[in-house]
Amino acid sequence: MSGETWVRNRWLHVFFAGTMLLTAVITALGWSPWSTRWPAYLAVVVLVVAYLAYGHRGYDSPRAAAAFLPLVVVAALVLPAVVPSTAFVQCIVFPLVWVQSERVRTAVLLSIAVGVASGIGLQVSEGPDALVSTLLIEGISVIGACAMGVWISSVAGLSEERRQLVEELRATQQSLADANRTAGIASERERLAREIHDTVAQNLAGIVMLTERARGDLANDRSDALEERLTVLEESARAALEESRTLVAAGAAGMTRDSLAGALHRLAERHTRETSAVVTVDASECALDRDAQVVLLRVAQEALSNVRAHAGSASVQVRLFPDEGQTVLRVTDDGTGFDPEQPTAGHGLRGLRERLALAGGTCTITSAPGRGTVVDASLPTGPEPGLPSAVRHPVAEVTR
Structure with missing residues (x-):
């Protein structure tokens, strides 16, 4: 036993x-x-x-x-x-x-x-004299035993059913917990993939481009331009390092120093220094929480990354403004444009739409070959805070 x-x-x-x-x-x-x-x-x-x-x-x-x-x-x-x-x-x-x-x-x-x-x-x-008492005693004993046994058996049956239900509930809870854990892991991986693509990968792409240009300056013995390239390259590397550390710390990369408007100005300035394309920023302070600001900043980063990699534009305009309960970020370039209906091989636009969808927003891309591209991203917002708009100004072009 x-x-x-x-x-x-x-x-x-x-x-x-x-x-x-x-x-x-x-x-x-x-x-x-x-x-x-x-x-x-x-x-x-x-x-x-x-x-x-x-x-x-x-x-x-x-x-x-x-x-x-x-x-x-x-x-x-x-x-x-x-x-x-x-x-x-x-x-x-x-x-x-x-x-x-x-x-x-x-x-x-x-x-x-x-x-x-x-x-x-x-x-x-x-002997026979005890027949009546025997029948009475044994009859009561059998009836009482059967009644008690049936009652106890029904209680035991209910207890067994309850035990099985509890086990099934625990198994279901465990299965649900495993499914939630798996979904959480997948969601976190997707989030990290988007964050890495929108921050570290883009910074590294800019560093590669700057390195290629610096190599060309070195080959052509343009020491003045090479010095400027190296300065921008160092700044880009430092920015990539800062955003990597912030990403590891589970913070909001690019939003650590000031508001979304300030982050857009810094992003535009860096893009101008890296590509020589003039970026104009017109950003109003909008009623957005920190997570929503990060989403729109990532949209701007992805849009400017696509401009740098594909558009070949000479100027870009970035606008942030409230519009009927929405906060809209619009990035407009005068580059080569493309057909939005045609599928693309990269993950940038798809990740951009997924990020906005998770935040309850929408994304519209208007473009045509030879006519530039307009990216409109909108997120729900609260009442307009009425803060003064930032003064619209072009970011100074860096001499190459």
Whole structure:
């Protein structure tokens, strides 16, 4: 018997041992119409030995119960037949029948068999004069045992159903937790991919472009231009390092020093120094929380990155303004343009739309070959704060 089974059924074992001990005492001291009592002693010994050998497994093993319960019925017959007061053994016999039977109908039939066997035993020891009292006692015993057994079985059934429901609920909760964890991991990976693409990757792309130009200046012995290239290259590398550290710290890269308008001016200035394209910024302070400001800053970064990589434009205009409950960021360039209906190989525009969609915003791209590109990104905002607009000014062009 395993330790778990023993702990679960320990009170049944104690109850059986106590009942058998008391039955043995009654067998020795109780009245008997016979000159010898060895059949009763033998019944007690056989029952105890059988219980120790395999009967204790009958609570969990149907085969053990099928071998042990017939001995219980026989003992219910033999003991009262020798010593009438040992009919007390039914106190443990009925519980054994109900606990070790798999079905209620089997337990009821065995309870009737125990009652009949015990009644026959009492008739053998007490004679026909005790027939009425025997029928009354055994009838009440069987009915009471069956009623109690059915009630306890229904309670046990409900408890088992509840246990299964609890296990299913726990399994469902665990499955849901695993699914949420997986979704969270995937969402975090997508977020990091967007952040890296919009910050570190773009900065590195600018550094590569500046390095290529510096190499050309070096090859053509343009030391003045090379000095300027190296200065811009150092600033770009420092900006990439700062944004990388901020990204690792789970902060909002580019928003650590001032407002969205200020961040747009710095972004435009750096773009101008890297590409020689004049970037004009017209930014109004809008009622946006920090996360929304980061989203629009990332849109501006992606738009300017596409201008640098594909448009070949000489000038770019960046506007930030409120419009009927929305905050709109518009980036306009005079570059080569493209067909928005044609699929693109990169991830920038797709990531831009996904980022805005997650924030509850929209993105519209208007372009045509040879006619430049307009990127409109809008996010829901609160009432306009009425702060003064930043003065529209072009960022100074850096001499190459």
